[in-house]
Amino acid sequence: MNPTAISVKNLDLYYGEKQALKNIHVDIDERSVTALIGPSGCGKSTFLRTLNRMNDLIPNVRIEGQILIKDTDIYSDEVDVEMLRKRVGMVFQAPNPFPKSIYENVAYGPRIHGLNDKKKLDEIVERSLRGAALWDEVKDRLKDRATGLSGGQQQRLCIARALAVEPDILLMDEPTSALDPISTLKVEELVQELKKNYTIVIVTHNMQQAARISDKTAFFLNGDLIEYNDTDKLFSNPDHQQTEEYITGRFG
Amino acid sequence: MAAEELMSKHKTALNHERAFDEERKIASRVKQRRGRNRLAHGLFFLATLVGVLVLAVLLFDIFQRGWSYVTADFMNNFASRFPSRAGIKGALWGSIWLIAITAPLTFIIGVGAAIYLEEYAKKGWISTLIQVNISNLAGVPSIVFGMLGLTIFVQILALKKSVLAGGLTLTLLILPVVIVAAREAIASVPNSLRHASLAMGATRWQTIQKVVLPYALPGIMTGTILALSRAIGETAPLIMVGAATFLAFTPGSVFDEFSALPIQIYNWVAQPKEEFSNLAAAGIIVLLVILLTMNGLAIFLRNKFQR
Numbered sequence: 001m002n003p004t005a006i007s008v009k010n011l012d013l014y015y016g017e018k019q020a021l022k023n024i025h026v027d028i029d030e031r032s033v034t035a036l037i038g039p040s041g042c043g044k045s046t047f048l049r050t051l052n053r054m055n056d057l058i059p060n061v062r063i064e065g066q067i068l069i070k071d072t073d074i075y076s077d078e079v080d081v082e083m084l085r086k087r088v089g090m091v092f093q094a095p096n097p098f099p100k101s102i103y104e105n106v107a108y109g110p111r112i113h114g115l116n117d118k119k120k121l122d123e124i125v126e127r128s129l130r131g132a133a134l135w136d137e138v139k140d141r142l143k144d145r146a147t148g149l150s151g152g153q154q155q156r157l158c159i160a161r162a163l164a165v166e167p168d169i170l171l172m173d174e175p176t177s178a179l180d181p182i183s184t185l186k187v188e189e190l191v192q193e194l195k196k197n198y199t200i201v202i203v204t205h206n207m208q209q210a211a212r213i214s215d216k217t218a219f220f221l222n223g224d225l226i227e228y229n230d231t232d233k234l235f236s237n238p239d240h241q242q243t244e245e246y247i248t249g250r251f252g
Numbered sequence: 253m254a255a256e257e258l259m260s261k262h263k264t265a266l267n268h269e270r271a272f273d274e275e276r277k278i279a280s281r282v283k284q285r286r287g288r289n290r291l292a293h294g295l296f297f298l299a300t301l302v303g304v305l306v307l308a309v310l311l312f313d314i315f316q317r318g319w320s321y322v323t324a325d326f327m328n329n330f331a332s333r334f335p336s337r338a339g340i341k342g343a344l345w346g347s348i349w350l351i352a353i354t355a356p357l358t359f360i361i362g363v364g365a366a367i368y369l370e371e372y373a374k375k376g377w378i379s380t381l382i383q384v385n386i387s388n389l390a391g392v393p394s395i396v397f398g399m400l401g402l403t404i405f406v407q408i409l410a411l412k413k414s415v416l417a418g419g420l421t422l423t424l425l426i427l428p429v430v431i432v433a434a435r436e437a438i439a440s441v442p443n444s445l446r447h448a449s450l451a452m453g454a455t456r457w458q459t460i461q462k463v464v465l466p467y468a469l470p471g472i473m474t475g476t477i478l479a480l481s482r483a484i485g486e487t488a489p490l491i492m493v494g495a496a497t498f499l500a501f502t503p504g505s506v507f508d509e510f511s512a513l514p515i516q517i518y519n520w521v522a523q524p525k526e527e528f529s530n531l532a533a534a535g536i537i538v539l540l541v542i543l544l545t546m547n548g549l550a551i552f553l554r555n556k557f558q559r
């Protein structure tokens with residue numbers, strides 16, 4: 001059994017008056033893939049954003065409860081948000097490369113954290129692009145604009161960019177929803193590969209995808225965490241009626 | 253049974269006829285609409301034509317009168333009582349000094365204010381109030397800024413009739429326009445890019461420096477250059493702060509007296525001798541060349557960096 005990477009306790013989140021997450025308890029294992037599923041608006045993205053405090057950017061958000069990463073509560077005062085986000089990387093739903101070169105996109109993270117050594121940057125760029133299974137496709141045009149890549153390549157570039165800051169945890173919010181089946185497959189294979197070194201939490205609307213790539217699955221409904229279980233168990237023999245109804249497509 | 257069938261056939265025939273009628277009506281209405289469209293098209297073309305024609309006549313008149321006066325001597329001589337010896341050097345250099353003072357100041361202050369308002373200030377009634385005020389300031393007549401400059405720079409700060417006082421006054425004048433343009437450019441940066449940067453652990457300031465500003469820069473520069481070309485053509489506020497109309501030297505420092513192109517032109521136009529008004533036309537040509545160059549630069553920047 002892997003040790004725990006993230007431990008969420010009694011988590012409540014409010015957007016103004018509206019409660020979007022209700023008393024969430026989850027322990028996420030190191031070096032595993034955890035899938036978050038549930039109907040639109042149930043709070044998957046909201047939950048994901050609590051893990052790297054991207055919710056801080058939204059006005060009028062109130063958060064109660066605890067999220068422990070390496071035994072520190074990430075919402076306590078002594079935690080440095082920038083350091084937290086360096087450790088907990090994020091890949092967004094729509095690919096969002098900077099309008100800079102491919103190289104500069106990947107080097108962006110290391111640079112903002114103070115690395116300027118050209119040789120080390122070269123190394124990191126290559127390693128990250130290889131890690132994101134993109135190196136062979138772009139190695140001859142690192143100076144080209146990233147926005148000229150295909151959607152699938154852009155998304156893998158965004159993954160490479162996230163890897164370049166060497167996080168421990170990688171959050172992915174529907175990373176394949178804007179991609180074609182082949183690019184999707186590539187990203188899925190990549191997730192399997194990355195799992196060896198990273199803890200991955202991934203939101204997906206695609207139940208087959210969740211079943212294919214995750215070790216554990218969390219099913220959300222209206223801000224409640226209904227069921228959190230081994231993926232095999234959850235999809236074959238869920239503990240809860242509502243989970244059963246959702247995965248068999250009876251609602252949502 | 254048969255009767256019913258007959259009835260229904262009759263009904264469909266009726267329906268067909270009605271549909272046909274309907275179609276004819278629409279067709280005639282389409283014709284009307286087309287006619288109106290052509291009319292609107294023609295009217296708008298005429299409106300455009302008026303603008304273009306007036307401009308053409310103006311340019312023709314100015315070039316006809318002034319072109320032969322734009323000579324090396326004209327560029328190198330100072331103002332004079334004798335038309336044959338009068339030149340534009342003092343005014344030209346005065347204008348260049350003014351731009352050299354105004355451009356960096358408006359850019360730095362304008363971008364700074366825009367960054368604060370767009371990236372740092374909490375959105376609320378205070379920020380709305382500031383925003384409305386700035387937009388209103390952009391519409392205040394330039395002579396009012398001249399009075400402000402006279403009071404603050406010339407008198408209170410005792411800068412006298414210096415080119416610095418003139419430059420600062422023009423800075424105040426175009427600052428609102430630059431702030432509005434810079435804000436719009438910054439607001440057009442997609443949030444997804446900010447989030448990408450912040451999610452990697454960048455601070456807000458790093459995100460602004462490395463993502464927001466590079467993306468917004470062409471828009472900011474275009475806005476600044478267009479505002480500057482407005483400043484170059486301004487006369488009223490410069491008269492208020494005491495720009496000279498008759499100078500035999502170019503400013504050697506920011507504290508020296510100065511003249512400016514529009515002031516010189518205005519002065520020549522006001523002279524009774526016919527030749528002076530031709531000199532004014534020549535001065536306008538010089539001013540136009542500078543304006544066109546600046547606008548061209550703005551367009552070039554916009555196209556070059558367009559995403």
Ligand SMILES: Nc1ncnc2c1ncn2[C@@H]1O[C@H](COP(=O)(O)OP(=O)(O)OP(=O)(O)O)[C@@H](O)[C@H]1O
Nearest residue numbers: 015020038039040041042043044045046047058205
């Ligand atoms: N910035 C916000 N301000 C106010 N309410 C929000 C905000 N973001 C999300 N919400 C609300 O919180 C709830 C959860 O939203 P969230 O985006 O987390 O859902 P989701 O499960 O990710 O949905 P989807 O599958 O459509 O992405 C929704 O009811 C939504 O309307």
Ligand SMILES: [Mg+2]
Nearest residue numbers: 044045046173
């Ligand atoms: Mg979502």
